[in-house]
Amino acid sequence: MQSSLPNEQFLQIAKEFGTPVYVYHAEKIKTQYEKLVNAFSVLDTKFFYACKALTNINVLRYIKSIGCNIDCSSINEVKLALHAGFEPRNVLYTSNGIAFDEIEEAVSYGVNVNIDSLSNLEKFGKKFGHNYPVGIRIRPNIMAGGNIKISTGHSKSKFGIPVEQLDELKRIVKENNIHIRTLHLHTGSEIKEVDVFIKGMEVLFELMPHFPELEVLDLGGGFKVPYHPHEKEIDVVAIGAGLKKAFDEHPTADHKKLQVWFEPGKFLVCEAGYLLTQVNVLKANNGVTIAGVNTGLNHLIRPMMYDAYHHITNISNPAGAEQHYMVTGYICETDTFADDRLLNEVREGDCLLFHNAGAYGFEMSSNYNSRYKPAEVLVKDGGAQLIRKREEWDDLLKNQVI
Structure with a gap:
């Protein structure tokens, strides 16, 4: 497995800064981002770097400079994103089992918010009603990923609102007049099967008719990167083509313009x-x-x-x-x-x-x-x-x- 930098440069870094030391190659991050942009150019797509992978402020600023948005898993990551210069509209906050006041704080910053529990969604509706468009994270009951510890979409996962709770979800949305703009799911990390993303999109397609103000379908991240020398990364071009085909064949394709969001983390910075x-x-x-x-x-x-x-x-x-x-x-x-x-x-x-x-x-x-x-x-x-x-x-x- 070849590194993206020469051995001589690593040895010089070791001499200058000592060891152990983490080294990141900026241009490799850019290369990975451009792969995604090109692969999904067939759709209206936005990418949000899942910064939980690496939050050094200098890396965040570089990622902003190449045109990528940012995804956050905590309110402090939101603050780091804003501190790095990201505009609130380019920041996505996906909550997970947190106190409602953290969601309130995220709203105060004007960032995009995803909610992953019926409890917090109801609190959100009572507080904000229809005034603040919001996303809901769905648990699709899809097993994916290279390790159970990083698989997040299966039927025993703590993440998201289970699809089988749709009736209760609809009740909360209707009673509180909540503006649902985004349907979100994330099935795990180290996904190598293209079909996982197609299955995820099919789940969201089934839910679409229940949310008439929908603008965004969010498929999370989890793109496979090669760790072993013989491995290959997931074919993102095939995913883009598969999703385009799914959109074209869906009955609402001609009637509703939807944007597709992804949150790649490891895919952008791992190999760098x-x-x-x-x-x-x-x-x-x-x-x-x-x-x-x-x-x-x-x-x-x-x-x-x-x-x-x-x-x-x-x-x-x-x-x-x-x-x-x-x-x-x-x-x-x-x-x-x-x-x-x-x-x-x-x-x-x-x-x-x-x-x-x-x-x-x-x-x-x-x-x-x-x-x-x-x-x-x-x-x-x-x-x-x-x-x-x-x-x-x-x-x-x-x-x-x-």
Whole structure:
């Protein structure tokens, strides 16, 4: 798996900013965004970057600069989006099991709002009536995604209003005269089957007649990205063509102009991000060589949390003879990144590069074992810029009352 930046640049970044360090390649983000824009040009489509994947303010500003909108999962993400310069009309807030006052605050900012429970929808109707167009998140009872922990549309999921509660939903909308502008669903992450999006659209088509003021059908995100070298990303061109066909064949196609929204997160930033580490120690263990690196699940939790695969390359010795290694972290808990991985010969002091680390890498990091969070660097127009300082001793004590 080739990185989008040369090894020499990573080694220079390691020398200048130290390790571990997260590195993001701006132009790769732009390439991913342009893939989506081109693939869905057959429809009236808007894209909102699901910023829960990576919220560094510099990344948000860059994503705004290339013309993408932004999707938020909390009120603080909404505030970050506005702070980054996004116009409220280009911000989407999709609530999930939150107190109603957070929805009220989102409305006060004038952003687009999706509501995912009958309870909050009724409160919304009593407070705002028909005055504020709103979206509702539907649970379509579709199983999709690469791992049950990141599948959100199935029948046991906490997300959205179940389709079988349609009658109660309609009652609340009618009694409170709520302006439903958007029907939203999101089935999960790591979706590789094109049919999942077509099935989702069919669910929304069935619901359309019940909401006459509808303007937007929102299919969420979850586009598959390749983690293993042999994998391919989902065919977004095929999705665009399939959805266009579904629209053309739907009875209301000639009577109602609907916009389609997506919220790609991982698809935009995953392959643009890398975690650069250094090998601390080599240990022989029952015929296996352990390469212990200067990071752990406190910086990249996905392998331990989701059994996620991250491709690893030895950029210090790319021509070395290949051998099998177990790559582990420095946390006082099992934090195995790779169990039996073929790598070019690893030596103490070598730099290992973790690929596909742009999404849910730094964003899910912690100070476990009182370790510092790493620095973040953005490579743009060929130059490397520090966009978050590495934490220091004072940061561990910052909010403690002493």
